[in-house]
Amino acid sequence: MTSTNRHPTQAGFLEVRDLTVSFPTATGRVDVVSHLDLDLEPGGALGIVGESGSGKSLTSLAIMGLLPDKATRSGTVRLDGEDLTAMPESRLRRVRGDRVAMIFQDPLSSLNPYYTVGAQIEEAYRSHRRGVTRRQAHRVAVEAMERVHIKDAAHRIDHYPHQFSGGMRQRVMIAMALTTEPELLIADEPTTALDVTVQAQILALLQEIRRDTGTALVLITHDLAVVSEITDHIVVMRAGECVERGPVESIFSDPKHPYTQALLDAVPRIDDEIGALRSLTTTGGRP
Amino acid sequence: MPRYLVGRLAGMAGVLLLVCLFTYAVFFLLSPDPAVQVCGKSCTPERIDQIRMNLGLDRPFWTQFLSFLGGLVSGRTYGEGANAVECAAPCLGYSFQSSQSVTDMIWQRLPVSATVAVGAAVLWLLVGVVSGLIGAVKNGTWVDRVMTGLTLGGLSIPNYVLALVLQFVLVVQLQWLPFPQAVPFGEDPGRWFLNFVMPWIVLAVGYAAAYTRLTRANVIDTLQENFLRTARAKGLAPHLVWRRHALRPALTPVVTVFGMDFAGLLGGALITETVFGLNGVGKMAADSIAKNDQPVIMGVTLLAAFFVVIGNVVVDVVYTVIDPRVRVAA
Ligand SMILES: Nc1ncnc2c1ncn2[C@@H]1O[C@H](COP(=O)(O)OP(=O)(O)O)[C@@H](O)[C@H]1O
Ligand SMILES: [Mg+2]
Numbered sequence: 341m342t343s344t345n346r347h348p349t350q351a352g353f354l355e356v357r358d359l360t361v362s363f364p365t366a367t368g369r370v371d372v373v374s375h376l377d378l379d380l381e382p383g384g385a386l387g388i389v390g391e392s393g394s395g396k397s398l399t400s401l402a403i404m405g406l407l408p409d410k411a412t413r414s415g416t417v418r419l420d421g422e423d424l425t426a427m428p429e430s431r432l433r434r435v436r437g438d439r440v441a442m443i444f445q446d447p448l449s450s451l452n453p454y455y456t457v458g459a460q461i462e463e464a465y466r467s468h469r470r471g472v473t474r475r476q477a478h479r480v481a482v483e484a485m486e487r488v489h490i491k492d493a494a495h496r497i498d499h500y501p502h503q504f505s506g507g508m509r510q511r512v513m514i515a516m517a518l519t520t521e522p523e524l525l526i527a528d529e530p531t532t533a534l535d536v537t538v539q540a541q542i543l544a545l546l547q548e549i550r551r552d553t554g555t556a557l558v559l560i561t562h563d564l565a566v567v568s569e570i571t572d573h574i575v576v577m578r579a580g581e582c583v584e585r586g587p588v589e590s591i592f593s594d595p596k597h598p599y600t601q602a603l604l605d606a607v608p609r610i611d612d613e614i615g616a617l618r619s620l621t622t623t624g625g626r627p
Numbered sequence: 628m629p630r631y632l633v634g635r636l637a638g639m640a641g642v643l644l645l646v647c648l649f650t651y652a653v654f655f656l657l658s659p660d661p662a663v664q665v666c667g668k669s670c671t672p673e674r675i676d677q678i679r680m681n682l683g684l685d686r687p688f689w690t691q692f693l694s695f696l697g698g699l700v701s702g703r704t705y706g707e708g709a710n711a712v713e714c715a716a717p718c719l720g721y722s723f724q725s726s727q728s729v730t731d732m733i734w735q736r737l738p739v740s741a742t743v744a745v746g747a748a749v750l751w752l753l754v755g756v757v758s759g760l761i762g763a764v765k766n767g768t769w770v771d772r773v774m775t776g777l778t779l780g781g782l783s784i785p786n787y788v789l790a791l792v793l794q795f796v797l798v799v800q801l802q803w804l805p806f807p808q809a810v811p812f813g814e815d816p817g818r819w820f821l822n823f824v825m826p827w828i829v830l831a832v833g834y835a836a837a838y839t840r841l842t843r844a845n846v847i848d849t850l851q852e853n854f855l856r857t858a859r860a861k862g863l864a865p866h867l868v869w870r871r872h873a874l875r876p877a878l879t880p881v882v883t884v885f886g887m888d889f890a891g892l893l894g895g896a897l898i899t900e901t902v903f904g905l906n907g908v909g910k911m912a913a914d915s916i917a918k919n920d921q922p923v924i925m926g927v928t929l930l931a932a933f934f935v936v937i938g939n940v941v942v943d944v945v946y947t948v949i950d951p952r953v954r955v956a957a
Contacts, residue, residue, distance in 0.1 A: 404860060406856065406859055406860060433862040433863070433864060434862060435862070436859070436860055436861065436862035437860060437861035437862035437863075438862060441860070442857075442860040444853060444856070444857065446853060449852065449853040449854065450853040450854055450856070450857045451854055451857065452854040452857070452858070452872055452876075453854075453876070453950075453951065453952055454875050454876060454950070454951060455871075455951075456951075460857075463861065463863070463871070464861045467861060467862055467863055467867070468862060500951040500952065502951075502952050513857075516857075516861075
């Protein structure tokens with residue numbers, strides 16, 4: 341297991357080494373992420389897959405430095421060579437939302453119900469671009485909304501999150517992340533709360549953004565089918581550990597670990613329009 | 628929005644009517660014969676019957692209720708001939724014991740009750756919200772635990788005990804406050820103010836404790852919200868996360884509760900006013916209960932109910948301004 345874990349495939353842009361996150365419990369500290377390594381090249385796309393509770397979200401929060409107070413973290417997270425874990429909080433804040441942006445599973449609760457989506461998108465932009473005027477920020481927000489294909493953006497920008505559908509809310513979240521043109525986008529289960537057709541649309545959008553902006557992507561999901569379409573590399577997590585990693589094709593065609601095999605068996609075939617079909621044709625042997 | 632308001636006001640009128648009916652029915656069924664009271668000690672059965680007729684007490688419930696409503700809208704006259712008494716609109720009833728209309732009695736005392744309520748409300752809002760915020764920020768530390776203890780104390784200490792303790796400590800021992808004595812505002816504003824300090828504190832303590840709890844719980848809940856994680860992930864500084872994203876959702880429920888509590892108090896703070904001898908609506912209610920002055924008790928009950936119903940509507944309308952989800956649904 342350790343051999344697969346210590347097997348960085350690419351060097352460069354995002355380098356996570358030996359990341360461990362633990363929580364105190366009655367019987368001592370428990371590692372919920374242990375000795376995890378992740379690698380991502382500039383503009384690359386990495387999928388982190390694992391069942392619920394395997395430590396995916398905490399991994400993403402650990403990268404961002406946003407773990408709950410009780411959690412402790414060890415290891416390093418390098419972004420372009422700079423160790424985020426060693427950065428003072430004030431500098432880290434300038435990375436968050438600017439160079440690294442995040443979108444979450446549940447777009448409704450992830451947006452503040454008391455502010456218009458425009459205000460929230462503009463806030464993301466203005467907090468990283470000192471001296472921009474309200475009007476400039478407004479224009480950037482409208483453009484970001486247009487970029488994620490929200491129709492009638494100039495009008496919709498004054499609406500509140502609850503006035504949008506689930507898929508549209510996730511588009512708002514993505515627009516918010518895009519305003520600062522981040523180098524890295526971390527998407528934690530971005531489609532899990534959405535209908536299947538909407539899922540496909542959001543994944544297509546992420547694909548498109550990656551193509552157009554060249555942003556790197558960490559896509560977290562429990563669903564291998566989701567990850568297979570957009571990412572080139574996959575890390576399979578279980579109980580906080582990496583059990584298998586490699587290029588998408590080799591994981592699909594030749595899963596080494598029984599857990600990965602089990603995840604593959606869980607990939608739905610009928611209602612999944614995007615990932616599974618392509619993957620299945622490339623893997624050949626699976627009907 | 629205006630349509631919503633019209634609907635809301637119509638609903639309020641309906642509720643107020645029901646409140647009138649219910650209160651009237653309760654007093655109609657439960658209270659002793661007012662005619663006996665009007666008549667006094669040396670009274671013959673014939674005289675009582677006559678008074679009954681004069682007051683219309685011999686008529687059926689619905690007729691009486693309608694005259695009561697009529698009085699509310701356009702005033703009414705009790706009795707006939709030389710004994711007749713006028714009760715101007717809005718007539719809430721007539722106290723034969725005090726020879727005064729209930730409305731007038733309330734009007735005279737409302738300013739005192741309002742002063743008590745407003746001062747206490749300012750105090751408890753400030754103390755409650757601030758200590759609730761501190762408790763939430765210091766959640767789990769000894770500061771939080773001490774405050775939780777104080778809160779429990781504040782909630783459980785009866786008003787009259789607190790009043791006695793305060794009087795003993797502040798007036799007798801420390802002599803920080805003069806002995807309470809009614810002074811008109813125009814005569815000596817400073818003295819007038821000092822007079823209200825103790826009632827304000829006594830009335831505010833319980834509410835402040837409750838608001839501390841409410842605020843603390845709401846803030847802690849709000850800090851768990853996903854949109855706070857989003858705000859942090861945007862790279863906002865902690866004070867902005869708090870100011871823009873945490874406070875508003877956390878304090879919105881406080882507004883609702885405050886509206887209701889405050890409205891309830893305008894009907895008089897019974898114990899506080901009585902303990903400090905403040906001539907407000909609450910003390911009048913207490914006195915009327917002691918004297919069994921039924922029209923006054925009913926008038927004050929109705930007044931309190933009116934305030935609560937109106938407070939409710941005001942809160943709802945304010946809510947449409949604060950909370951965009953309600954606003955758009957409306
Ligand atoms: N605040 C917390 N305190 C204690 N344990 C936690 C906390 N948050 C998450 N965990 C535990 O950490 C594990 C990983 O959680 P998470 O990263 O959210 O999983 P995933 O995103 O893969 O579903 C889970 O078993 C969960 O119980
Ligand atoms: Mg998760």
